[in-house]
Amino acid sequence: MKIIYVTVRHHRYTMRSYIEPLAEQGVDLTIWSYDNLLDAVRLPKAVYILSDFDRLHPWLWEVLGRYVDLIRAGGGKVLNDPRLFRPRHALIRTLKAEGINDYTCALPALGEWPERYPVFLRTLTAHRGVGSDLLEDRAAAEAALDTALKAGHAIADLLFIEFAAEPIEGARGPVYHKLSNYKIGEAVVPTNGVFQDVWEAKYGTVGAGSDESYARERAEMADDPNGPLVARVFEIARVDFGRVDYGFYKGRPQIYEINTNPMMHAVSRKAHPNADREEAIRIMRENVMTAFLALPVGVEAGVIDVGEIAGKPDLPVRTLRQP
Structure with a gap:
């Protein structure tokens, strides 16, 4: 059982912490740069996760579309088709037109x-x-x-x-709360949010959330009240793997972005002081592992010849290099 995660060369760290846990469950997670994919003469039959599209040149999106067709025809699976990727502005305007976002x-x-x-x-x-x-x-x-x-x-x-966000009450005053869900194949997995005292809530501040907000987060790991909306957003965006970030503005959820190369930690670097937050993180990681283990089901071992793509004169496969 093999998963090959393909991303840009300088951002291959995002999934590394899942290599060992998945190996213990019989799944070989390999991380490639796009150069590895383009240089291959034969590809292992596997589940390929293509990521980090907003760091790629549109010319490469076209090339990768041919790889998607070839891998699928050869019996492999591909999550994320770059030909369907909506750039940031297109996604924002589409979600506004669909009545999901108010901005x-x-x-x-x-x-x-x-x-x-x-x-x-x-x-x-x-x-x-x-x-x-x-x-x-x-x-x-x-x-x-x-x-x-x-x-x-x-x-x-x-x-x-x-700007479409508003602060909530945190442990030490007003904070901004960014929520997130992963999409891993068929699964939509809620993850722990970020609480920060600045409007650009990105990395979070340990302990900034209130005890009530951490307890609510833990409860929502089970019922995921925003899951159906997030699933619809992934469907609209045609994304099979990634992370949606969202928040609330005037009582309504607002989708901020979809990151196709999200940072994912399989283990905590240090314990969180709040027990509900620790338990929410544990549940999230358990659900993420379950989703990853489901991906290779039905993919048999073998190889796929890529000569047909490499030989096409209209595609600059051998000359494209990524950062």
């Missing part, structure tokens, strides 16, 4: 400016995170865009995103 984005390359504030500026690609503080009006947005362009960013890679 949208504006593309400076189209001469667009936000219709409501505050907003923040970020890049479409490279998964860099936010590129500005919260911008309260048009003048601040224009200044932030000018700063980004002078720093070397391309206008085609920039967008303004309307």
Whole structure:
């Protein structure tokens, strides 16, 4: 039973902690860069998870689409088809059109400016995170865009995103709460959220959440009240593997992004001081392992010849290299 996780060369660390736990259960998890995939003459018949699409060039999306077809025809499985990948701005606007989100984005390359504030500026690609503080009006947005362009960013890679989050009461005052769910094949798995006292809740602060919020998080590991909505978002985005990050604004869930190369820890680096949070993390990791173990079912051992793809003159397979 084999899973091959394919990502960009400098971001192969995200899944490493699951190699040993899966091996103990008879599943060989191998982590490849896209160069490994492109250089292969024969591919092991396995489950391939293609990741980190927003760090890839669209030309490579086309090449990888041929690999998806070949692997599936050869008896393997593929999670995530890059041909169906919705870039950040497209996903944001689609979710607004579907009535899921209450916010949208504006593309400076189209001469667009936000219709409501505050907003923040970020890049479409490279998964860099936010590129500005919260911008309260048009003048601040224009200044932030000018700063980004002078720093070397391309206008085609920039967008303004309307801010759609609000703080909740934490252990030591107001905090922002970012929630997340994984998609692993057919499974949608709730994971522990992030509590942080800044609007860009990213890594979290240990102990920032209240005892009540940690207890609620543990309870939601079982009933996952937002699971059906998150499953619909993954379906709309056509993503088979990744992590949805979301929060609440004026009482409604707001989907922020889908990360196709999420950081996943199989073990804790240190214990959390709250028992409910520790138990929620344990339940989440157990569910993640169950989902991973289900992926290789039905995939038999063997090899797949990739010569047909490598020989196509219209595809620059041997000349594409990724960071």
